[in-house]
Amino acid sequence: MVPNKTGTQAVLKEPHIQYVFDLLKANALRGRRVMVMVLIRAESETAAETASRLQSLVRSTDVLFETDRPDERGVLLPMSGTDEARGFLNRLFREAGEMKAAVLEIIHPDTELSTSLMRMQSAIDSEEEQVTVLDPFGQRPDEEVKVSVLDPDPLFRDVLGKALSHLDTPGARLVVKTFGDGRSFLESGWTASAHPHLIVMNDLLPRQNGLDVLHALRSLPNDGKFTILMMTRRNSEEDMTYAYESGADGYLIKPFNLRLFEAQVKRLLTRLWS
Amino acid sequence: MIGVPVTAIFIGVLLLFLVLAVLTVYLFAARALQDRKSKRAEAYLSRNGEIWYRVLRGFEPAPQELVPNDEAELAAVEEIFRAYLTNVTGNGIRERVRAFADVHLAPFYRKKLKSRNWSERMNALYRIEDFGMESLLGDVRKLDRKKLSEEERFQLYLIELQFRPDGFMDRTAGRLGYLSEYESRQLFFLMPENVFEEAAAQFGELDPVLKFGLIEVLGMQQDLMRLPFLEGLLDSPDPEIRIRALRAIDAFGIRTPDQILERAFDSPVWEERFLVARMLRRVPADEAARYASRLRNDPSWLVREEIRAVLVRQRSPEEKSAVLR
Structure with missing residues (x-):
């Protein structure tokens, strides 16, 4: 009609x-x-x-x-x-x-x-x-969010992985993977996905540096799906400016407060449903 | 020609083989021991990683199973603490590490402090400082009476500063003269505010290396409240103090007050004139040109070059090329 x-x-x-x-x-x-x-x-x-x-x-x-x-x-x-x-x-x-x-x-x-x-x-x-x-019909379905932690220190990687796995994130189901270097992350095929993807990455990584990984991610066709938090030990404004200009969404200066980190991640995930 | 009996050569070769065999066996045994230790440490980490996470986040108290039973497990606990302390802060993590280490790790380190092996003692001192094991302060002080290396002694002072900062300078200032400049800077960096004030108040009595360290740390801190103190040091009869004070003032990155510039221009020490020429970069162009004219014919080539660089930087592009020619 x-x-x-x-x-x-x-x-x-x-x-x-x-x-x-x-x-x-x-x-x-x-x-x-x-x-x-x-x-x-x-x-x-x-x-x-x-x-x-x-x-x-x-x-x-x-x-x-x-x-x-x-x-x-x-x-x-x-x-x-x-x-x-x-x-x-x-x-x-x-x-x-x-x-x-x-x-x-x-x-x-x-x-x-x-x-x-x-x-x-x-x-x-x-x-x-x-x-x-x-009242709306049903519950809002959980969104699967991929989370990648890239850090050369296996113990710290594990700490961040645990912190993220224990995070209470209504509306989002986190699938956490950790990587010790940039190349294994990029070659893992884990980035080829339409799911939202949170990446917490150290700026210094073996084999392929954090900033190189950042550039590689931002040149992928699904770069809009990535939210990238960089971690650094160098509190340098120049490095931070460069990282932001290259596509980082946030910066964490090591050592950082774990609760503050969790709050930041929760806030970022809340925005998925804005 | 010297005649060596064949039997002697044979015995020599045999002995050599024997020594090599013993060495090989020793190396293999040491390697096997190391592997066993690493495996035990890895097993401890995979068994307790999750529990440590919950304990250090304050979700539960530390159960008895976390207490290390041997050196391998101690190494695993050290690794866990290092990973937390160097990467995350806040929410009582440091206090929980301190509490656990003070009760359960102190016996291990107490034993290591008595070791005849320098590296074992040194590692124990580093861990006492890192994990904040105040219960070992008495043992550390006892060590002070023995003959120690300079590195150990410096570590003792860092521990003393961490646990008993009050009156630190009164107790130790007279014994810190052997420190290197790097160590001296490190010491001042780690000082709480009140101890730093105490050190600044005793500046005149400090050993030269401490004076230099304190001045450089002041420059790095860039605290404008301390600028008058540095300005006061420019009256020092020691040219080295004046040079370092000027360098610290330059590190503030601000426009240097005129009286400092005036005083240093007429200094007989070329390093002072060089530093003041460098400071002209942050002075308005017309004033810089006026000051620069006084140093244009300086006897030091470096000062003249610095003045030339200042003038080039402040001219227009056309004039720049003229000067460079």
Whole structure:
């Protein structure tokens, strides 16, 4: 069915909305983002009026759709969360007065459109609140994050490996490997992956130096997946500037505080789901 | 021609073979012993690496099984402590190492301090300092009465400084004259603030090597609060002190005060004039040119070259090439 165009924004119907929903959901979740679905029921105005009003508020990337009820309109806000949905509804209510609405965050790939719509409709029917925010379906799936520790000292490598393995990182499952030199790391095939990859690397390494490894990683096609923390004993501004310019994301001056290191890593991993 | 009986040659060769055989057996035995020691150390590390991690992070107290039973296991514990102390800080790791070493490792090192082998004693002294084993301070002080090498004695002072910093200079200043300049600098670097102050207050009575070490450390620290102290040293009758003080002031990397420049320009010592010429790099161009004119015909070639370099640096590109010609 051809989307029903009113104004500038298409209002999608079944089965197109099913296809678009799946596409946007996959896209958002692959980028470790969330998507939010808003269902609005306007009993005091016609569906066309509501659609027209929504068209003036949504972004070009948002999607309007119809449901099986003539007084309902839905909006998919990709790369947005509950806060953005609330902001959107506030703007709508300022213009059109209060309506009943339900908000659902899509965080799991198994979330289905029809089931979600039914949950939202029954929430609108049963809840007295103007806006109902539903619990999302399922838990956010854990992201596998590769972690590589490169240091010539086997005992210290082991210490960092243990610290990272014991780290509590909600939403991320760390797979830690340690390497004693740069070349064995680059030749291991461990870097050829689409998973996020945290690399904690000493600047001085046997066989292939840390800065050489840094250059090699940044020239790989998947360099956007790497977060690289350099470790050094030389507290030299020049070395640090050079490393940052070459693509390092952080610097640790040895000896460093292990808890501070863990906090830094946790913070970096939290950003994966920003 | 000297006649050597064939029997004597035969016995000589036989003896030589015997010595070689004994040496070979000794080397193989030593190697086997070393291998056995390494294996025991590796076994200790793989058995206890995880437990040590939890203990040193403060997640659990040290169980009895971590206490080393022999030299091989002691070497493994030393390696673990070294890996932690040189790479990570904070959260009581150093204190936990200290507490464990003081109770469980001290008997090993006490024995090593009495060894006739210099390297064993030296290693024990290094470990006492690294792991902060204060319980061995008494044994270390007893060692002070014996005939020791200069390296051992220096290590004793570092240990004394670590555990009993108060009054360190009063107790030891008179005995530190044999130190090398490197050792002297190391000593001042490790000094807590109050001991350093104490040393600076006694500057006049210190041995020359300590004076030089203190001045150089002041230059490296670049603490502007100490600049007046260094300026005061420029009045010293000893040219070496004045030269080193000027070098330390230069290391601050700031524009040198005019009175320091003025005084050093007229010095009969070429090194002072050379240093002050170098300081002109951080003086505004017009003032530098005025000062430089006073040293342009200096008897020292190095001073003249430095002045020329200052003038070249401050001229425009066209003028630069003219000077270089």
